[in-house]
Amino acid sequence: MFNFDLSGKNKYYNLYCAIRGEILKGRIKPGERLPSKRALAEELGVSVVTVQLAYEQLLAEGYISSRERSGYFVEDITAYSAHATQPSTFAYPTPPVESFKIDFVKGSTPASLFPFATWARLIRGVLADCGEHLLERVPCDGDFELKSAISAYLYRARGIIVDPKYVIIGAGAEHLYGVIVQLLGRENIFAVENPGYGKISSTYLLNGAKILPISVKEAGICLNEVEKSPATVVHISPSHQFPTGAVMPASARSRLISWARAGNRYVIEDDYDSEFRLVGKPLQCAFSLCPEKVIYMNTFSKSLAPSMRMGYTVLPPKLYEKYLQIFESSANIVPLFEQKALAAMLNGGYFERHLSRLKNHYRGVRGLLLEKLQNVCNVKDTGSGLHIIAEFPKAENDEEIKQKAAAEGIKLKCLSDYLIAPASGYEKCAVINYSGVTREQLLNV
């Protein structure tokens, strides 16, 4: 009876649209009986649930009616159309088509590597295990089970001893930046790395805080500039700065801590990308040097999936008390369901297994990439993180680098594109973010 293309996502929505279209065009007549859910599911090679959801939406909008024990029948829509016009006239937006063969800008973990079956199993497990407790209000700082799981993970992965109490669950990095502004006060001046990840400065600005761009050298954020500045908070990503790739040596971290100790100052350690140190052991974090002065944070968006906006911050005890004062009457922003599933993923060891699979994948991509770039440019690679810097000393300027790449179907940006404030010394360097790139794509360019 039906012959629809349901290969895309939102299968049930597509099926619903297709059947609705047939009804509106009069190809299925009023009074006609639709195939049973099971029969249609078999015919189309989709799950019964998909058909059921589509039928339910058609039912809710009055296109079909259900008669007990007989099935689903098409309604007379000429009588109905007066009501139907509203919800039906809005079109499903079509995403723009990208013309690049390879994208070194956006980049997100390949979905194929995500242990979807495990995750789905954990979700079903959480549903069965927690039952109606999933409906309960989550304390403002997050579910204690996830807080504990993260504390245990931080001990295993980063060697940090953290009382789970001080772990705050948030909805990804941007949300946590906002929380930090609310916590420290927007009268603070936030020193940010320049060049840097644009979201950091734009989110601080959006939250009404003042920012102060500080240049990034080989040893990370320039401490001479910080010390001379009126900044009261410094936001750093010491394990692998984006986009320069700078790794902050231990001595620089101590010096920054001394700066923080000398006043009412804080260091925000954005441990971005630290999971992806592909060569050697992860570096000690600044947090362990001085937990009273360092706000540690990280997210799972890069390591799990971009749709899971989940992250956490570890607060110094004093700030934790202030957090409770401000937010005690609010529920945590991340659904309990997601928190329980992630806790099970961490506690069951699945997260670390997934990470090591991801790292293997990226080692392969990185190896091929370095090979391909060998005679083309000077590569600056610190072995950390999911991007490298490719210097093209002979290029005229950054525009030329990008245009030449685009001509070969390669999308990329240069260091200068990540400048928050004008600065020199960052020219002729492409930023090769390979987190969303596969070996196959690389072989084809």
Next chain:
Amino acid sequence: MFNFDLSGKNKYYNLYCAIRGEILKGRIKPGERLPSKRALAEELGVSVVTVQLAYEQLLAEGYISSRERSGYFVEDITAYSAHATQPSTFAYPTPPVESFKIDFVKGSTPASLFPFATWARLIRGVLADCGEHLLERVPCDGDFELKSAISAYLYRARGIIVDPKYVIIGAGAEHLYGVIVQLLGRENIFAVENPGYGKISSTYLLNGAKILPISVKEAGICLNEVEKSPATVVHISPSHQFPTGAVMPASARSRLISWARAGNRYVIEDDYDSEFRLVGKPLQCAFSLCPEKVIYMNTFSKSLAPSMRMGYTVLPPKLYEKYLQIFESSANIVPLFEQKALAAMLNGGYFERHLSRLKNHYRGVRGLLLEKLQNVCNVKDTGSGLHIIAEFPKAENDEEIKQKAAAEGIKLKCLSDYLIAPASGYEKCAVINYSGVTREQLLNV
């Protein structure tokens, strides 16, 4: 072998703690074999998943090891304890015990009325239907399917025609208040209702905006005060103001719209509680009078469950364009999973079925409550929402009302407790929020 109390929530966590305790106390010896997952699940009357999750956590922390085809064995923890000390020493926090028999302050929908089985089925359905697409990045304004489902729901329930495009999905009311500040700019002065829901003003302040408390009369926010004030944005809950219960008549809504039209001004219509008009039809909303000047918003926290921090706002087209400009590069904050499940719940008609069940429940509670209060106080009840005002003209003061109630095991607040700024005319009135109260509780006081 085991005899644990697993009646509380977090069954698997409790089981994990219990077994770990036995191991640490030496009651289960190194090398000893644990019962099979299935056997222990049967013995304790829990699901196999629960036991599996507990075993997995013990495995991850090294308390037990697994040998293929033989089962789980207790490790020698004397060798291990050096590593184990860190994550084991932190205690699970115990929630404070409430001593009141009845709570007219907090109040959240009774979990027993939530269609948990349906919701669990929809979640399993979404897992099967969407598969790995659930991992994809969600556009900044939310999943289009949920946006459409909300648009269709608003048409059915509130008679508003809304292009799904302009619906923005957010993580509950507080998150959306913050987004609105970022959208309109914190240089605005937000007029808020006084007395009012404290979270509204505190969230605006926390986001760096200025607020201006305006008194609430019988016809809602006092328009004379608004018109004389320097406010540029007015935040109202016209269907059923909290806590006064005021309902804003159509004429007042039009007058407020005229005020907004006369300048670069906006009205935020917080359609809080509009689902719970228990007598008569819901009132027309201000949004439909002037979609260019009204930011409509509502949440599902009250109607579904407090753990689901999900809400939405409908933006005027101009503000929608600005929203895209600011947030285009950000992913939506609510997990796609929850968005798909809610869309299925709305499209399948389950949400409205749940609402009508809730309303029946609340009609029963309300009836009994009005009966009980008949000879005790003057009741002001507009038939809307889940709270009523009980006036005690003979009481000495508000403190006496609360103390007398507390003596009978009743927790309540007075109108004056919800004042954001000092104001008179709100004395001797108790706020009876019955959203978390059952008939059984009422019969026992």
